[in-house]
Amino acid sequence: MKILRLVFSKWLISVLLLLAQVAAIVLVAIYLIEYLIWFQVISVAIGVIVFFACVNRKENPEYKIPWLFLILFLPLFGVLFYLMFSRVNTSRKMRKIYAKAYDELLPYVNNIDKDIEKAYEYMGDRQGIDRYLKENSGLGPQQNNEVKYYPVGELMWKDMLEALESAKKFILMEYFIVDPGHMWDSIHEILARKAKEGVRVHLVYDDLGTMTMLRSGYYKKLRKEGIDAHKFNPFTPIVSAVYNNRSHRKIMVVDGLIGFTGGINLGDEYINENDRLGHWKDTGLRMRGTAVNSLTALFFTDFIIAKREIPEFDFYFNKNPEKFNTPGTICPFGDGPRPLYYEQIGEENFINIVGQAKKYFYISTPYLIIDHHFTQALKNAAMRGVDVRVITPHIPDKKIVFCLTRSSYKELRKAGVKVYEYTPGFIHAKMLVSDDDMAFVGTINMDFRSLTHHFECGAVLYKNDCIKDIYNDFQHIFEVSQEIDNNFKLSFGAKVAKVLLETFRTLF
Secondary structure: OHHHHHOOOHHHHHHHHHHHHHHHHHHHHHHHHOHHHHHHHHHHHHHHHHHHHHHHOOHHHHHHHHHHHHHHHHHHHHHHHHHHHHHOOOOHHHHHHHHHHHHHHHHHHHHOOHHHHHHHHHHHHHHHHHHHHHHHOOOOEEEOOOOEOOOOOHHHHHHHHHHHHOOEEEEEEEEOOEOHHHHHHHHHHHHHHHHOOOEEEEEEOOOOOOOOOOEEEEHHHHOOOOEEEEEOOOOOOOOOOOHHOOOOOOEEEOOOEEEEEEEEOOOOOHHHHEEEEEEEEEOOOEEOOOOOOHHHHHHHHHHHHOOOOOOOHHHHHHOOOOOOOOOOOOEEEEEOOOOOOOHHHHHHHHHHHHOOOOEEEEEEOOOOOHHHHHHHHHHHHHHHHOOOEEEEOOOOHHHHHHHHHHHHHHHHHHHOEEEEEEEEEOOOOOEEEEEOOEEEEOOEEEEEHHHHHHHEEEEEEEOOOHHHHHHHHHHHHHEEEEEOOOOOOOHHHHHHHHHHHHOOOOOO
């Protein structure tokens, strides 16, 4: 039965169809070269033109290297694949829907930010970090919020269930992974029950992220239960780069009163009900107050792309959010592919924070595959005396990515950056803390796909009470982690793999 399920699964069928399309392209190219010698000359001429077009594109130079290699050494194939896959871009339909969504959301976003100048004044010389986020993501810092930090997924899950049980008007949920099991089943039961009670329940999950976990028509089952469920950027077996644009966001909002975000998906490993990779270390935030409206705005930008319908925004935005007598600011923000987001906001946010660090900068990530720009920022901070530390997993979930992650250690360590591997298991947390007054928790990995292709989100914290909790959690992580020392060396096979993988890591 398992073999039959595999043979007829959407995953295998999709892979076979994609391979068939690639094979057809290759066969056509071979046929043209074999029977039309002059075509090879033309393909070289086109290759030269495309070469200069590639060189002059306004983008990260590291992204161009693998394409230039293919264009120079395999002109016909290189040009074909360059024209098909080189654009880090969204589909025209997605851009059109997003533009309409943004126009409709703008009045609500402006209302959210009505006290933004007070927040900037409060931040003093740190305000430039959040000004950048406001300029490029559209959302600015908020004051008077209650923010709670979760050092593990199981603690956040309990509060998520409590928040869902309190829902009276609506529930908004957007997740990269929805995996049936203890965590999702407990949430699903509440969502179905609340929908029957008349609560509006909206769910967006990523189609590729859940491909091996959910049936293709799972959203239809949820709709029958009253849950307004949609797949983000549904995958079809057509060779196209637009399927790189995944929703990697994790957002939950209840009644406009409570919001959650962080690295925690809806699957049992995130609450340590599955120990396949040892202890799963993940983190998250709960917010109450004015910042919840910012999460609502982020959710609806993707929900509208998925559903292609503008909802009744007045119902979902809290016009009189509760204000808490608490210190600090919180700035939720979104990131995504061009041209919806013209900057790599996630990466630049990390660079902005490390650039202002004076005492220390600690960051954790499941994948460390960063470009020269980001690498140099970490090295520069360490060389000017900042205590820079990076935490990565010791037990990998993807061996190739793990090899690339480890290949970055030597250069960072040479500049004085301290690197740790989390030995109890897999660290999936995407967070940082700096100088006792600034922190970040979100969904953004330190790899090319997350920083360039995916829709992501997170929140920057300034002088919030929970920053101390984040700092203390980092101290605990250091205690149970292994620091990489001078004895660490890559194996010969890993070095060979590194050379090849480093060259082509940004192709897709």
